[in-house]
Amino acid sequence: MNRKIRELKPYPMDRLVKAKEELRKKGVKIYDFGTGDPKEPTAPFIRETLKASVPEVSQYPTVKGKRELREAIAKWFKNRFNVELDPEREVIPSSGSKEAIFHFPLVFVDGDSGKRKVVFGTPAYPVYERGTLFAGGEPFKVKLKEEENFLLRLDKLPKSILEETALVWINYPHNPTGALAPLSYLRDTYDLCREYGIILCSDECYTEIYFQEPPPSLLQVGKEGAVVFHSLSKRSGLTGYRSGFVAGDKEIIQTYLKYRSSFGVASPDFIQEAARVAWLDEAHVRERREVFKEKKEVFEELFKELNLKHLPVKATFYFWVRLPEGVSSQDYALHLLKYGIVISPGEFFGEGGEGYFRIALVPSVKECKEAAAIWKRAHREFMEKVS
Ligand SMILES: Cc1ncc(COP(=O)(O)O)c(C=O)c1O
Structure with missing residues:
Protein backbone atom coordinates (compact mmCIF):
# COMPACT_ATOMS: atom_id res chain seq x y z
CA MET A 1 0.00 0.00 0.00
CA ALA A 43 -33.05 25.82 -10.52
CA PRO A 44 -35.52 24.23 -13.01
CA PHE A 45 -33.87 25.77 -16.10
CA ILE A 46 -30.59 24.06 -15.21
CA ARG A 47 -32.27 20.67 -14.76
CA GLU A 48 -34.17 21.09 -18.04
CA THR A 49 -31.00 22.01 -19.90
CA LEU A 50 -29.26 18.95 -18.51
CA LYS A 51 -32.10 16.62 -19.58
CA ALA A 52 -32.32 18.14 -23.05
CA SER A 53 -28.54 17.76 -23.53
CA VAL A 54 -28.29 14.02 -22.93
CA PRO A 55 -27.27 12.67 -26.36
CA GLU A 56 -28.48 9.55 -28.10
CA VAL A 57 -24.92 8.39 -28.63
CA SER A 58 -22.57 8.76 -25.70
CA GLN A 59 -18.89 9.52 -26.39
CA TYR A 60 -15.86 10.55 -24.37
CA PRO A 61 -15.83 14.25 -23.43
CA THR A 62 -12.58 16.19 -23.87
CA VAL A 63 -10.45 17.37 -20.95
CA LYS A 64 -10.25 20.81 -22.55
CA GLY A 65 -14.05 21.06 -22.44
CA LYS A 66 -16.48 22.66 -24.83
CA ARG A 67 -15.59 26.04 -26.30
CA GLU A 68 -19.13 27.29 -25.52
CA LEU A 69 -18.67 26.58 -21.80
CA ARG A 70 -15.22 28.20 -21.69
CA GLU A 71 -16.67 31.27 -23.42
CA ALA A 72 -19.56 31.44 -20.93
CA ILE A 73 -17.08 31.23 -18.04
CA ALA A 74 -14.92 34.00 -19.56
CA LYS A 75 -18.03 36.16 -20.00
CA TRP A 76 -19.10 35.57 -16.40
CA PHE A 77 -15.60 36.34 -15.13
CA LYS A 78 -15.47 39.60 -17.08
CA ASN A 79 -18.90 40.69 -15.77
CA ARG A 80 -18.17 39.68 -12.21
CA PHE A 81 -14.51 40.64 -11.72
CA ASN A 82 -13.78 42.83 -14.75
CA VAL A 83 -10.94 40.51 -15.79
CA GLU A 84 -10.56 39.23 -19.38
CA LEU A 85 -9.86 35.51 -19.71
CA ASP A 86 -8.85 33.91 -22.99
CA PRO A 87 -11.31 30.98 -23.25
CA GLU A 88 -8.85 29.12 -25.46
CA ARG A 89 -5.80 29.20 -23.21
CA GLU A 90 -6.69 30.51 -19.76
CA VAL A 91 -9.70 28.40 -18.66
CA ILE A 92 -10.28 24.66 -18.17
CA PRO A 93 -13.53 23.17 -16.89
CA SER A 94 -13.16 20.77 -13.96
CA SER A 95 -15.33 18.10 -12.36
CA GLY A 96 -16.08 20.28 -9.35
CA SER A 97 -13.19 22.12 -7.74
CA LYS A 98 -12.15 19.38 -5.31
CA GLU A 99 -10.52 17.16 -7.91
CA ALA A 100 -8.81 20.14 -9.54
CA ILE A 101 -7.40 21.22 -6.16
CA PHE A 102 -6.35 17.69 -5.26
CA HIS A 103 -4.63 16.99 -8.59
CA PHE A 104 -2.87 20.35 -8.93
CA PRO A 105 0.24 19.50 -6.84
CA LEU A 106 0.67 16.24 -8.77
CA VAL A 107 1.62 18.37 -11.76
CA PHE A 108 3.32 21.35 -10.09
CA VAL A 109 5.22 19.97 -7.10
CA ASP A 110 8.47 18.11 -7.66
CA GLY A 111 8.76 15.91 -4.59
CA ASP A 112 12.49 15.33 -5.24
CA SER A 113 13.45 19.00 -5.36
CA GLY A 114 14.37 21.43 -2.61
CA LYS A 115 11.32 23.50 -3.53
CA ARG A 116 8.63 21.03 -2.48
CA LYS A 117 6.76 22.83 0.29
CA VAL A 118 3.09 23.62 -0.08
CA VAL A 119 1.90 26.35 2.27
CA PHE A 120 -1.70 26.67 3.49
CA GLY A 121 -3.53 27.80 6.59
CA THR A 122 -4.99 25.87 9.48
CA PRO A 123 -7.96 25.63 9.92
CA ALA A 124 -8.59 24.81 6.26
CA TYR A 125 -10.42 22.70 3.74
CA PRO A 126 -8.59 19.35 4.15
CA VAL A 127 -7.88 18.76 0.45
CA TYR A 128 -4.86 21.13 0.25
CA GLU A 129 -3.01 18.82 2.64
CA ARG A 130 -4.22 15.59 1.05
CA GLY A 131 -3.28 16.65 -2.48
CA THR A 132 0.15 17.74 -1.23
CA LEU A 133 0.85 14.43 0.50
CA PHE A 134 -0.27 12.28 -2.42
CA ALA A 135 1.98 14.35 -4.70
CA GLY A 136 5.04 13.86 -2.48
CA GLY A 137 5.11 17.51 -1.44
CA GLU A 138 5.71 18.75 2.08
CA PRO A 139 2.75 20.46 3.77
CA PHE A 140 3.64 23.62 5.67
CA LYS A 141 0.69 24.74 7.79
CA VAL A 142 0.35 28.26 9.09
CA LYS A 143 -1.96 28.82 12.03
CA LEU A 144 -4.61 31.38 11.08
CA LYS A 145 -5.45 33.74 13.90
CA GLU A 146 -8.68 35.51 14.68
CA GLU A 147 -6.76 38.70 15.57
CA GLU A 148 -5.31 38.65 12.01
CA ASN A 149 -8.77 38.09 10.49
CA PHE A 150 -7.74 34.52 9.60
CA LEU A 151 -5.53 35.82 6.79
CA LEU A 152 -2.62 33.62 5.77
CA ARG A 153 0.29 36.02 6.35
CA LEU A 154 3.14 34.92 4.09
CA ASP A 155 5.04 38.08 4.99
CA LYS A 156 5.49 36.66 8.50
CA LEU A 157 7.18 33.47 7.30
CA PRO A 158 10.98 33.15 7.26
CA LYS A 159 12.62 33.76 3.88
CA SER A 160 14.08 30.24 3.97
CA ILE A 161 10.57 28.74 4.01
CA LEU A 162 9.42 30.86 1.09
CA GLU A 163 12.49 29.84 -0.91
CA GLU A 164 11.53 26.18 -0.48
CA THR A 165 7.87 26.73 -1.39
CA ALA A 166 6.38 25.56 -4.68
CA LEU A 167 2.72 26.41 -4.05
CA VAL A 168 0.61 28.47 -1.68
CA TRP A 169 -3.13 27.89 -1.16
CA ILE A 170 -5.37 30.73 -0.11
CA ASN A 171 -9.15 30.50 0.21
CA TYR A 172 -11.21 33.67 0.71
CA PRO A 173 -14.10 33.77 1.48
CA HIS A 174 -12.72 31.17 3.83
CA ASN A 175 -13.98 27.75 4.81
CA PRO A 176 -14.47 27.18 7.74
CA THR A 177 -14.30 30.70 9.23
CA GLY A 178 -16.12 32.77 6.58
CA ALA A 179 -13.25 35.32 6.71
CA LEU A 180 -12.78 37.67 3.77
CA ALA A 181 -9.59 39.01 2.18
CA PRO A 182 -9.42 42.59 0.89
CA LEU A 183 -7.88 43.25 -2.52
CA SER A 184 -4.83 44.80 -0.83
CA TYR A 185 -4.12 41.47 0.91
CA LEU A 186 -4.40 39.62 -2.41
CA ARG A 187 -1.99 42.12 -3.97
CA ASP A 188 0.61 41.81 -1.21
CA THR A 189 0.41 38.01 -1.22
CA TYR A 190 0.64 37.92 -5.02
CA ASP A 191 3.70 40.20 -5.02
CA LEU A 192 5.48 38.08 -2.44
CA CYS A 193 4.78 34.89 -4.40
CA ARG A 194 6.13 36.54 -7.57
CA GLU A 195 9.28 37.51 -5.71
CA TYR A 196 9.92 33.90 -4.62
CA GLY A 197 8.71 32.12 -7.80
CA ILE A 198 5.79 30.51 -5.98
CA ILE A 199 2.55 29.54 -7.74
CA LEU A 200 -0.29 31.21 -5.85
CA CYS A 201 -3.50 29.15 -5.88
CA SER A 202 -6.71 30.82 -4.80
CA ASP A 203 -9.67 28.59 -4.01
CA GLU A 204 -12.58 30.95 -4.76
CA CYS A 205 -15.55 28.60 -4.57
CA TYR A 206 -17.39 30.86 -2.06
CA THR A 207 -17.01 34.22 -3.83
CA GLU A 208 -20.69 34.16 -4.89
CA ILE A 209 -22.17 33.51 -1.44
CA TYR A 210 -21.96 36.95 0.14
CA PHE A 211 -24.19 39.29 2.16
CA GLN A 212 -22.40 42.57 1.53
CA GLU A 213 -20.22 43.82 -1.33
CA PRO A 214 -19.03 40.99 -3.64
CA PRO A 215 -15.59 39.59 -2.68
CA PRO A 216 -12.67 40.05 -5.14
CA SER A 217 -10.74 37.46 -7.16
CA LEU A 218 -6.97 37.01 -7.11
CA LEU A 219 -6.90 37.47 -10.89
CA GLN A 220 -7.90 41.13 -10.40
CA VAL A 221 -4.36 41.61 -9.10
CA GLY A 222 -2.51 39.69 -11.81
CA LYS A 223 -2.42 36.45 -13.76
CA GLU A 224 1.25 35.60 -13.87
CA GLY A 225 1.93 32.70 -11.51
CA ALA A 226 -1.68 32.85 -10.27
CA VAL A 227 -4.44 30.26 -10.59
CA VAL A 228 -8.03 30.42 -9.31
CA PHE A 229 -10.44 27.56 -8.68
CA HIS A 230 -14.18 28.20 -9.04
CA SER A 231 -17.21 25.97 -8.67
CA LEU A 232 -20.92 25.78 -9.36
CA SER A 233 -21.41 23.70 -6.20
CA LYS A 234 -21.95 26.58 -3.81
CA ARG A 235 -22.87 29.32 -6.30
CA SER A 236 -25.65 27.41 -8.03
CA GLY A 237 -26.32 24.52 -5.65
CA LEU A 238 -24.93 21.98 -8.12
CA THR A 239 -22.78 19.83 -5.84
CA GLY A 240 -24.10 16.67 -7.52
CA TYR A 241 -23.21 17.87 -11.03
CA ARG A 242 -19.50 18.15 -10.20
CA SER A 243 -18.69 21.24 -12.20
CA GLY A 244 -16.17 24.03 -11.80
CA PHE A 245 -13.22 25.58 -13.56
CA VAL A 246 -9.56 26.49 -13.20
CA ALA A 247 -8.30 29.77 -14.67
CA GLY A 248 -5.26 32.02 -14.68
CA ASP A 249 -1.68 32.06 -15.96
CA LYS A 250 -1.84 30.59 -19.46
CA GLU A 251 1.38 28.63 -19.20
CA ILE A 252 0.28 26.99 -15.97
CA ILE A 253 -3.20 26.33 -17.34
CA GLN A 254 -1.83 24.79 -20.53
CA THR A 255 0.61 22.58 -18.60
CA TYR A 256 -2.19 21.49 -16.27
CA LEU A 257 -4.41 20.73 -19.26
CA LYS A 258 -1.72 18.57 -20.84
CA TYR A 259 -1.46 16.31 -17.78
CA ARG A 260 -5.11 16.32 -16.72
CA SER A 261 -5.92 13.82 -19.45
CA SER A 262 -4.13 11.23 -17.26
CA PHE A 263 -6.60 11.76 -14.42
CA GLY A 264 -9.85 10.82 -16.19
CA VAL A 265 -11.63 13.96 -14.97
CA ALA A 266 -13.24 15.28 -18.17
CA SER A 267 -16.70 16.67 -17.44
CA PRO A 268 -19.53 15.02 -19.47
CA ASP A 269 -20.88 17.22 -22.29
CA PHE A 270 -24.42 17.33 -20.85
CA ILE A 271 -23.03 18.57 -17.51
CA GLN A 272 -20.99 21.17 -19.39
CA GLU A 273 -24.13 22.40 -21.13
CA ALA A 274 -26.00 22.70 -17.81
CA ALA A 275 -22.93 24.50 -16.41
CA ARG A 276 -22.89 26.90 -19.35
CA VAL A 277 -26.46 28.09 -18.71
CA ALA A 278 -25.79 28.26 -14.95
CA TRP A 279 -22.77 30.59 -15.39
CA LEU A 280 -24.82 32.84 -17.66
CA ASP A 281 -27.60 33.38 -15.12
CA GLU A 282 -27.41 35.48 -11.94
CA ALA A 283 -31.08 35.44 -10.85
C1 LIG B 1 -12.96 25.58 0.44
C2 LIG B 1 -13.53 24.57 -0.48
N1 LIG B 1 -12.93 24.38 -1.65
C3 LIG B 1 -13.38 23.47 -2.54
C4 LIG B 1 -14.50 22.71 -2.26
C5 LIG B 1 -14.93 21.68 -3.28
O1 LIG B 1 -16.14 21.93 -3.84
P1 LIG B 1 -16.59 21.23 -5.19
O2 LIG B 1 -15.67 20.10 -5.48
O3 LIG B 1 -17.97 20.76 -4.92
O4 LIG B 1 -16.51 22.28 -6.23
C6 LIG B 1 -15.16 22.88 -1.04
C7 LIG B 1 -16.32 22.06 -0.71
O5 LIG B 1 -16.88 22.06 0.35
C8 LIG B 1 -14.67 23.84 -0.13
O6 LIG B 1 -15.26 24.07 1.04
Missing part, protein backbone atom coordinates in the same frame (compact mmCIF):
# COMPACT_ATOMS: atom_id res chain seq x y z
CA ASN A 2 1.05 3.59 -0.68
CA ARG A 3 2.85 4.79 2.47
CA LYS A 4 1.47 8.31 2.08
CA ILE A 5 -2.08 7.01 2.32
CA ARG A 6 -1.33 5.06 5.48
CA GLU A 7 -0.16 8.26 7.16
CA LEU A 8 -3.45 10.05 6.50
CA LYS A 9 -6.16 10.28 9.13
CA PRO A 10 -9.69 9.42 7.93
CA TYR A 11 -11.32 12.26 5.98
CA PRO A 12 -13.05 14.20 8.80
CA MET A 13 -16.44 14.18 7.12
CA ASP A 14 -16.38 10.35 7.00
CA ARG A 15 -16.58 10.30 10.79
CA LEU A 16 -19.68 12.49 10.70
CA VAL A 17 -21.35 10.25 8.13
CA LYS A 18 -20.90 7.23 10.43
CA ALA A 19 -22.29 9.01 13.49
CA LYS A 20 -25.30 10.20 11.49
CA GLU A 21 -26.03 6.70 10.22
CA GLU A 22 -26.12 5.37 13.78
CA LEU A 23 -28.55 8.10 14.86
CA ARG A 24 -30.77 7.53 11.85
CA LYS A 25 -30.99 3.84 12.73
CA LYS A 26 -32.25 4.86 16.17
CA GLY A 27 -35.01 6.93 14.51
CA VAL A 28 -33.72 10.35 15.69
CA LYS A 29 -34.61 13.30 13.37
CA ILE A 30 -31.36 14.72 12.10
CA TYR A 31 -30.55 18.39 11.57
CA ASP A 32 -27.35 18.21 9.61
CA PHE A 33 -25.16 21.32 9.85
CA GLY A 34 -22.03 19.25 9.13
CA THR A 35 -21.13 18.93 5.45
CA GLY A 36 -21.45 22.08 3.30
CA ASP A 37 -24.04 20.63 0.93
CA PRO A 38 -27.24 22.73 1.09
CA LYS A 39 -30.51 21.12 0.12
CA GLU A 40 -32.25 23.81 -1.92
CA PRO A 41 -33.66 22.45 -5.20
CA THR A 42 -31.64 22.99 -8.37
CA HIS A 284 -30.92 31.97 -9.29
CA VAL A 285 -27.72 32.92 -7.44
CA ARG A 286 -29.40 36.03 -5.98
CA GLU A 287 -32.29 33.82 -4.82
CA ARG A 288 -29.87 31.43 -3.13
CA ARG A 289 -28.21 34.30 -1.28
CA GLU A 290 -31.63 35.40 -0.01
CA VAL A 291 -32.35 31.92 1.38
CA PHE A 292 -28.97 31.75 3.14
CA LYS A 293 -29.57 35.21 4.56
CA GLU A 294 -32.82 34.01 6.14
CA LYS A 295 -31.11 30.98 7.68
CA LYS A 296 -28.22 33.14 8.83
CA GLU A 297 -30.59 35.42 10.74
CA VAL A 298 -32.03 32.43 12.64
CA PHE A 299 -28.57 31.53 13.94
CA GLU A 300 -27.42 35.08 14.60
CA GLU A 301 -30.35 35.33 16.97
CA LEU A 302 -29.71 31.92 18.53
CA PHE A 303 -26.00 32.50 19.17
CA LYS A 304 -26.68 35.95 20.57
CA GLU A 305 -29.15 34.47 23.01
CA LEU A 306 -26.73 31.71 24.00
CA ASN A 307 -23.90 34.23 24.26
CA LEU A 308 -21.76 32.29 21.80
CA LYS A 309 -19.32 34.49 19.90
CA HIS A 310 -18.77 34.08 16.17
CA LEU A 311 -17.29 35.98 13.26
CA PRO A 312 -19.90 38.12 11.52
CA VAL A 313 -21.08 36.05 8.55
CA LYS A 314 -20.38 38.36 5.60
CA ALA A 315 -19.85 35.56 3.08
CA THR A 316 -20.04 31.73 2.80
CA PHE A 317 -22.82 29.79 4.52
CA TYR A 318 -20.74 28.95 7.58
CA PHE A 319 -20.74 30.16 11.15
CA TRP A 320 -17.42 29.75 12.95
CA VAL A 321 -18.34 29.82 16.60
CA ARG A 322 -16.02 30.19 19.58
CA LEU A 323 -16.81 27.97 22.55
CA PRO A 324 -16.47 29.23 26.13
CA GLU A 325 -12.97 28.75 27.61
CA GLY A 326 -12.28 25.14 28.59
CA VAL A 327 -15.17 23.61 26.62
CA SER A 328 -14.07 20.91 24.19
CA SER A 329 -15.69 21.21 20.78
CA GLN A 330 -15.78 17.40 20.45
CA ASP A 331 -17.75 17.11 23.75
CA TYR A 332 -20.09 19.88 22.67
CA ALA A 333 -20.65 18.28 19.26
CA LEU A 334 -21.31 14.86 20.84
CA HIS A 335 -23.84 16.40 23.23
CA LEU A 336 -25.76 18.12 20.40
CA LEU A 337 -25.64 14.92 18.39
CA LYS A 338 -27.82 13.22 21.01
CA TYR A 339 -30.52 15.72 19.98
CA GLY A 340 -29.99 15.04 16.28
CA ILE A 341 -28.00 18.24 15.69
CA VAL A 342 -24.85 17.65 13.66
CA ILE A 343 -22.07 20.26 13.80
CA SER A 344 -18.38 20.07 12.88
CA PRO A 345 -15.87 20.39 15.72
CA GLY A 346 -13.23 22.95 14.78
CA GLU A 347 -10.36 20.46 14.87
CA PHE A 348 -11.89 18.69 11.86
CA PHE A 349 -10.30 21.54 9.91
CA GLY A 350 -6.86 21.19 11.50
CA GLU A 351 -5.06 22.23 14.68
CA GLY A 352 -5.99 25.86 14.13
CA GLY A 353 -9.65 24.96 14.64
CA GLU A 354 -9.47 24.01 18.31
CA GLY A 355 -11.92 25.85 20.54
CA TYR A 356 -14.40 26.49 17.71
CA PHE A 357 -17.14 24.68 15.87
CA ARG A 358 -18.56 25.22 12.41
CA ILE A 359 -22.12 25.03 11.24
CA ALA A 360 -23.07 24.92 7.56
CA LEU A 361 -26.48 26.42 6.76
CA VAL A 362 -27.64 23.24 5.04
CA PRO A 363 -31.15 22.34 6.33
CA SER A 364 -34.20 24.30 5.09
CA VAL A 365 -35.26 27.56 6.78
CA LYS A 366 -38.05 25.67 8.57
CA GLU A 367 -35.64 23.02 9.83
CA CYS A 368 -33.17 25.70 10.93
CA LYS A 369 -35.89 27.22 13.10
CA GLU A 370 -36.81 23.81 14.58
CA ALA A 371 -33.15 23.02 15.23
CA ALA A 372 -32.57 26.41 16.90
CA ALA A 373 -35.35 25.67 19.43
CA ILE A 374 -33.87 22.24 20.23
CA TRP A 375 -30.35 23.69 20.36
CA LYS A 376 -31.34 26.19 23.06
CA ARG A 377 -32.41 23.40 25.41
CA ALA A 378 -29.45 21.17 24.56
CA HIS A 379 -26.97 24.04 25.10
CA ARG A 380 -28.34 24.97 28.52
CA GLU A 381 -28.23 21.35 29.60
CA PHE A 382 -24.62 21.06 28.44
CA MET A 383 -23.53 24.25 30.20
CA GLU A 384 -25.15 23.12 33.47
CA LYS A 385 -23.31 19.83 33.19
CA VAL A 386 -19.86 21.38 32.64
CA SER A 387 -20.12 24.29 35.08
